[in-house]
Amino acid sequence: MADRDHRSVLFSRIRQGLGVSGDEPARRRAVDERVSRHSRNLVPRRGQLERSARIALFRTMAEGVHATVAEAEGPAEIPALIAAYLRQQNLPSRVRHGDDPLLSELPWREGAPAVERRSGRAEPADEVSVSRAAAGVAESGTLILLSGPDNPTTLNFLPETHIAVIKGDDIVASYEDVFDRIRSAYGTGRMPRTLNMITGPSRTADIEQRLELGAHGPKRLHIIIVNSSPEPQPTGGHP
Amino acid sequence: METRSSEFKENATRALHDAELQRALENVPRGFIQRRLAARDRLPEFEALRDEARAIKDHTLAHLDLYLERYEAKVRASGGHVHFAADGAEAKRIVIEIARRLGARSVTKGKSMVGEEIELNEALSAAGIQPVETDLGEYIIQLRGEHPSHIIAPAVHLTRDQVEADFRAAHAHLPRERNLDEAAKLVHEARLVLREKFIGADLGITGANFLVAETGTSIIVTNEGNGDLTQILPKAHLVLTTIDKLVPTLEDVATLLRLLARSATGQDMSCYTTFSTGPRRPDDPDGPEEYHVILLDNGRSAILGTPFQPMLRCIRCGACLNHCPVYQAVGGHAYGWVYQGPMGAVLTPSLIGLDKAGQLPNASTFCGRCEEVCPMKIPLPGMMRHWREREFERHLQPAAARYGLKLWAFLAERPALYRLATRLGNRALRLWSRGRPRMSMVPLAGGWTRFRDFPTPEGATFMDQWQGRRSNG
Numbered sequence: 015m016a017d018r019d020h021r022s023v024l025f026s027r028i029r030q031g032l033g034v035s036g037d038e039p040a041r042r043r044a045v046d047e048r049v050s051r052h053s054r055n056l057v058p059r060r061g062q063l064e065r066s067a068r069i070a071l072f073r074t075m076a077e078g079v080h081a082t083v084a085e086a087e088g089p090a091e092i093p094a095l096i097a098a099y100l101r102q103q104n105l106p107s108r109v110r111h112g113d114d115p116l117l118s119e120l121p122w123r124e125g126a127p128a129v130e131r132r133s134g135r136a137e138p139a140d141e142v143s144v145s146r147a148a149a150g151v152a153e154s155g156t157l158i159l160l161s162g163p164d165n166p167t168t169l170n171f172l173p174e175t176h177i178a179v180i181k182g183d184d185i186v187a188s189y190e191d192v193f194d195r196i197r198s199a200y201g202t203g204r205m206p207r208t209l210n211m212i213t214g215p216s217r218t219a220d221i222e223q224r225l226e227l228g229a230h231g232p233k234r235l236h237i238i239i240v241n242s243s244p245e246p247q248p249t250g251g252h253p
Numbered sequence: 254m255e256t257r258s259s260e261f262k263e264n265a266t267r268a269l270h271d272a273e274l275q276r277a278l279e280n281v282p283r284g285f286i287q288r289r290l291a292a293r294d295r296l297p298e299f300e301a302l303r304d305e306a307r308a309i310k311d312h313t314l315a316h317l318d319l320y321l322e323r324y325e326a327k328v329r330a331s332g333g334h335v336h337f338a339a340d341g342a343e344a345k346r347i348v349i350e351i352a353r354r355l356g357a358r359s360v361t362k363g364k365s366m367v368g369e370e371i372e373l374n375e376a377l378s379a380a381g382i383q384p385v386e387t388d389l390g391e392y393i394i395q396l397r398g399e400h401p402s403h404i405i406a407p408a409v410h411l412t413r414d415q416v417e418a419d420f421r422a423a424h425a426h427l428p429r430e431r432n433l434d435e436a437a438k439l440v441h442e443a444r445l446v447l448r449e450k451f452i453g454a455d456l457g458i459t460g461a462n463f464l465v466a467e468t469g470t471s472i473i474v475t476n477e478g479n480g481d482l483t484q485i486l487p488k489a490h491l492v493l494t495t496i497d498k499l500v501p502t503l504e505d506v507a508t509l510l511r512l513l514a515r516s517a518t519g520q521d522m523s524c525y526t527t528f529s530t531g532p533r534r535p536d537d538p539d540g541p542e543e544y545h546v547i548l549l550d551n552g553r554s555a556i557l558g559t560p561f562q563p564m565l566r567c568i569r570c571g572a573c574l575n576h577c578p579v580y581q582a583v584g585g586h587a588y589g590w591v592y593q594g595p596m597g598a599v600l601t602p603s604l605i606g607l608d609k610a611g612q613l614p615n616a617s618t619f620c621g622r623c624e625e626v627c628p629m630k631i632p633l634p635g636m637m638r639h640w641r642e643r644e645f646e647r648h649l650q651p652a653a654a655r656y657g658l659k660l661w662a663f664l665a666e667r668p669a670l671y672r673l674a675t676r677l678g679n680r681a682l683r684l685w686s687r688g689r690p691r692m693s694m695v696p697l698a699g700g701w702t703r704f705r706d707f708p709t710p711e712g713a714t715f716m717d718q719w720q721g722r723r724s725n726g
Contacts, residue, residue, distance in 0.1 A: 020336075020337040020338060020339055020343060021337040023337075023339055024337050024339060024496070024548070024550050024554065025318055025321070025322075027550065027554035027555070028317050028318045028321070028496070028554045028557060029318050030554075030558075031554050031555065031556070031557030031558040031559075032315065032317065032318070032557050032558055033558060034318070036318050036319065041316055041319060042319060044312075044316060045316050045319040045320060045323065045466075045501070048312070048501045048502065049323065049466060049467050049501055049502060052467060052502040052503065052504050053504065054504050055302075055305045055309070055504055055505065055507070055508040056298055056301055056302060056305055056508070057507075058296060058297075058298045058302075058511065059297075059298070060296070075521070079520075079521075079524070112538075134538055135538040135539040136539075138448070138452055153521075154521040154522040155521075156522055156526075161534075161537055161539075161540060162534070162536075162537065163534075163536035163537060163538065166537075166538040166539045167481070167485050167539055167540060168485055168486070168538075168539045170481070171478050171481045171482055171485065172482070188507070189503075189506075189507040189510065190504055190507055193503040193504065193507070196503075203327065203467055203468055204331075204468065204530075205331075205468045205470055205528060205530040206530070206534075207529070207530055207531060207532070207533055207534050207537060207540050208485070208527065208528065208529055208530075208540060209527070209528035209530075210481070210525065210526075210527050210528075211522065211525070211526035211527070211528075212524065212525060213520075213521070213522040213523065213524050213525075213526075214524050215524070216476070216477055216478040216524055216525075217476050217477070217524055218389045218390075218440060218476060218477050219284060219406070219476075219518070220388070220389040220390035220393070220406060220407070220408055220409075221389070221393075221408070221411075221413050221416055221436040221439055221440065222277070222280050222412060222413050222436060223280040223281075223283060223284030223285075223406070223409065224436050226436055226437050226440040228440070228441070228444065229389055229440055229443075229444065229476065229477035229478065229479070230387065230444060230447065230448075230451075230477045230478040230479040230482055231477065231478025231479075231481065231482070231524070231525065232478070
């Protein structure tokens with residue numbers, strides 16, 4: 015059978031089971047409305063806090079799942095914080111990052127003169143990546159990363175150490191807040207190719223239920239929160 | 254995969270006598286139950302979310318045809334391909350066709366119970382394509398030629414010592430004197446070995462935890478990051494999934510995500526929740542060039558409109574397995590197919606037929622813990638009872654059980670005779686006991702006394718005592 019026939023067989027089986035024809039106007043209306051309204055269900059109160067408490071909760075939750083967190087008073091401080099982290103963790107002074115303006119336009123030469131930088135997607139030999147998180151969710155300490163020309167997804171998974179930079183203003187209460195931002199940036203019903211929700215570094219408990227970090231993804235996740243509203247603003251690829 | 258569900262009793266007996274397995278199974282309650290409880294207690298809205306989640310899935314299932322239409326249109330609009338498959342054979346044909354067209358020699362796979370259900374690895378190997386399981390637990394059992402014993406922790410039946418032995422045998426190219434004496438070293442070794450496989454793969458196959466009708470998105474939830482390396486590195490990403498994974502909107506996904514990890518592993522969120530929509534975009538520096546979704550039925554549509562429809566709400570968290578005294582005692586392999594524990598006891602007969610899975614609905618003490626912890630409030634014990642009734646109607650139970658039940662029904666409908674029979678039985682048991690409070694052997698009750706003592710009746714039958722009390726009172 016062709017794919018087409020399999021499709022019609024499947025739909026007729028479903029409709030037979032449900033006892034419907036598929037043409038009922040009320041059913042169609044119910045589905046149209048649910049999708050176009052995309053109403054929120056119950057959103058837990060945990061993350062619904064004013065800005066500074068929200069950022070503090072994000073930090074606590076992220077640290078609770080073995081991420082480390084640093085805060086910068088402005089974008090200019092980011093390169094020095096990255097250099098300090100690399101030294102402190104005894105990591106090579108070499109990072110890979112995307113072309114997101116928040117990262118590529120930083121004062122690297124002044125703040126991190128010894129750090130060698132490459133841009134583009136991650137390669138297997140890369141040990142440290144820096145990427146820009148489009149949002150953070152306070153409720154669970156979750157980072158939101160969106161794929162796009164300036165934000166390769168491989169940076170989030172291939173290197174052993176992942177440094178994510180996020181603006182304090184992008185830390186929101188809930189996943190629902192993130193979805194609202196996505197809709198306003200990409201249009202309703204549209205998504206970037208990949209949206210990664212990342213909550214702590216990679217882990218497994220597959221051997222005797224014992225937690226081990228660094229299964230296949232990064233062993234270390236370091237988050238830098240930039241507290242003041244940074245310039246320049248991102249151009250595309252981000253809400 | 255090959256079905257051995259009808260041998261549940263034999264499987265269970267073997268499991269109870271397997272010392273190594275029993276040692277490994279001690280990790281189940283320690284690992285899962287306390288963590289789930291703690292995660293639930295940290296979220297005051299948890300119980301209210303369960304009600305909402307149930308309503309989301311019930312609504313979706315009632316409108317499944319229409320949400321599928323929307324989902325399909327959205328996937329195509331984002332540049333992806335949608336394939337429909339009625340059964341496993343059809344799904345495997347589609348996978349192999351895609352793999353061949355890409356010239357694929359090696360395929361990486363994220364953990365997928367649907368893949369297990371249709372024996373995808375066997376089909377790939379037969380077609381000359383090497384399947385590589387990348388979830389650590391799945392990788393371990395692939396090395397051993399076994400099947401998962403738990404839907405979210407496939408290797409939970411193994412001890413660290415067994416895994417070390419498997420790694421030494423499989424990774425013969427590594428120095429023999431290397432130290433593998435702790436789990437962390439085994440995890441690191443798997444990371445290095447599988448890195449090469451991720452980079453060399455031509456096609457990546459994942460399952461899906463959810464499909465979103467609003468956006469045409471497939472979602473996977475993992476802790477290791479293997480599902481992500483599987484889908485972003487090869488030329489094509491293929492999602493092998495079933496029609497019951499659909500939800501209407503992103504907001505609905507948010508609600509289900511808040512329940513999934515908490516119920517499964519006691520995490521607020523799993524490390525990686527990945528939303529994938531179509532193939533790589535024109536200016537993207539990475540990501541798969543092709544994106545395919547195979548929507549498999551394999552018996553799901555036949556569950557719609559039956560008393561078992563609530564089972565299609567299942568989000569595969571595994572909480573019912575973790576809390577089941579039967580699962581804790583015998584492990585997952587005893588269930589003889591892909592799905593274990595209470596959800597397996599209900600779903601397996603629907604998917605492979607009651608005649609092949611008949612004993613599973615009996616693998617229950619009806620303690621009710623599974624329904625209590627199910628984030629989707631699936632009435633699992635009630636549905637196991639449904640299956641038992643059908644088993645009886647269809648004469649699938651052993652003759653002794655059938656005739657025993659018939660005899661009991663005959664007596665129960667005749668109160669005078671019932672009282673006489675219980676009185677006689679009572680007296681006979683007390684005579685046989687010769688004053689002992691419990692008996693290790695009773696004629697015709699060997700099936701009972703082989704595993705536990707039979708208590709000697711204390712005094713007269715219940716009905717006689719009741720009568721006595723009424724006349725005295």
